[in-house]
Amino acid sequence: DGGITQSPKYLFRKEGQNVTLSCEQNLNHDAMYWYRQDPGQGLRLIYYSQIVNDFQKGDIAEGYSVSREKKESFPLTVTSAQKNPTAFYLCASSIVGQGLGYTFGSGTRLTVV
Amino acid sequence: ELKVEQNPLFLSMQEGKNYTIYCNYSTTSDRLYWYRQDPGKSLESLFVLLSNGAVKQEGRLMASLDTKARLSTLHITAAVHDLSATYFCAVVQGAQKLVFGQGTRLTINP
Numbered sequence: 001d002g003g004i005t006q007s008p009k010y011l012f013r014k015e016g017q018n019v020t021l022s023c024e025q026n027l028n029h030d031a032m033y034w035y036r037q038d039p040g041q042g043l044r045l046i047y048y049s050q051i052v053n054d055f056q057k058g059d060i061a062e063g064y065s066v067s068r069e070k071k072e073s074f075p076l077t078v079t080s081a082q083k084n085p086t087a088f089y090l091c092a093s094s095i096v097g098q099g100l101g102y103t104f105g106s107g108t109r110l111t112v113v
Numbered sequence: 114e115l116k117v118e119q120n121p122l123f124l125s126m127q128e129g130k131n132y133t134i135y136c137n138y139s140t141t142s143d144r145l146y147w148y149r150q151d152p153g154k155s156l157e158s159l160f161v162l163l164s165n166g167a168v169k170q171e172g173r174l175m176a177s178l179d180t181k182a183r184l185s186t187l188h189i190t191a192a193v194h195d196l197s198a199t200y201f202c203a204v205v206q207g208a209q210k211l212v213f214g215q216g217t218r219l220t221i222n223p
Contacts (some may be wrong), residue, residue: 003207007120031209033211035213040216040218041215041216042213042214042215042216043156043201043203043213044213045210045211045212046173048209048210050209056212058134090155090156094209096209097209100161101146101158101161101211102146102156103158104148104155104156105155106154106155107154107155109153
């Protein structure tokens with residue numbers, strides 16, 4: 001079955017550490033996105049990529065980095081520069097130009113300990 | 114900058130009642146999406162509205178889009194407990210970016 005797989009489901013980070021969240025899709029979608037969700041709030045865009053080897057900052061990119069070396073994969077690194085990383089992170093993908101909306105992964109809940 | 118606002122943000126209602134969630138957005142867009150999120154879960158796509166006057170229905174939920182008024186509504190008919198969730202609208206900005214509303218947390222009581 002086609003879909004988006006995020007791993008791990010839960011992640012704990014010590015202060016000062018970098019951590020990488022995985023996002024893989026087998027939908028053959030061109031575009032991929034990372035969103036952050038804080039408790040009781042909406043989703044805010046971190047980074048997005050419409051083609052391989054290219055990506056753009058979203059609204060809250062500071063303290064995060066991404067790569068897009070393969071169409072299927074769009075990992076997100078939460079760096080030590082991100083001062084408040086505890087949140088729920090959602091990856092999504094879409095076909096560019098078709099207006100069919102996004103398909104979301106199941107999410108990764110990151111907690112700083 | 115595109116802003117998307119939903120109201121109400123919290124809604125508690127009884128089973129069997131009808132209610133409407135509103136989604137206003139600040140700049141022109143002809144694509145609007147509704148999603149459902151259960152606690153601790155991901156987002157589930159409900160409706161894709163692609164043109165002015167579009168109306169979609171699925172079970173007890175009906176969504177509509179008025180691009181001239183920059184307004185979408187999600188109407189709940191004869192609510193049942195299973196519809197308790199948080200509902201988000203989202204509007205396309207530029208080529209592909211989705212901007213989300215704050216979400217409406219809906220609680221349906223027996």
